[in-house]
Amino acid sequence: MTRRRPEVVAFDVDETLLDLAPVRATLVELGEPAPLLGTVFARTLLTGFAAAAVGSWCRFRDAFDAALAQETGFSADQRASVADAFGELSPHPDVEPALRRLTEAGVRVVTLSHGSPGVAEAGLERGGITPLVERSMTSETIRAWKPSREVYLWAAGLCDVAPERMALVASHGWDVLGAGRAGLTGAWFPRRERVFPAVYGEPDVAGADLAGAVDALLALPPR
Known part of the structure; x- marks a missing residue:
């Protein structure tokens, strides 16, 4: 499948956005x-x-x-x-500029966690970046865990977009794998994981860091 520039980018929360x-x-x-x-x-x-x-x-x-x-x-x-x-928790230093880059490009930004409700919101507020995020979602709402396919499809539904018009950015290979299997564009970059797990194949998009992953998404062909 040829991946296109997403309309909505969801971010994993723990480690990907927020420092533990x-x-x-x-x-x-x-x-x-x-x-x-x-x-x-x-x-x-x-x-x-x-x-x-x-x-x-x-x-x-x-x-x-x-x-x-x-x-x-x-x-x-x-x-x-x-x-x-x-x-x-607070955001990593590279989070604010990455999210701002997306919003200035007209891309909607959301978060998607399976963590406790309120954690993402508190961290975003602490980092002063709440205005950059349209919505924070946790799969506890539907009693499921990522990387179950239903979580990503549920998130796309809440954002009122088809799965192929949504991307997920995460520093966890298993999360990117789940998103890709559900039809989203999976974007990986390293934090604690040094490499994307070879057993998963290749992610749709990868960057050397968070900024690189965001730039790669924005460089995808337009719809």
């Missing part, structure tokens, strides 16, 4: 090494993906709590304090 530094700092304050966050975050996704694969569902916060319980000796109150730190 406050969550990492809370782990350190409670006596755990900073790199543990990567393990906990991966186990959180594994928990959510497994639940979705068997036709069940759980909230992101509950999956995160379960991951912390498996990886640490934290009490329930300590685990809650780590989860609460998601409400303190």
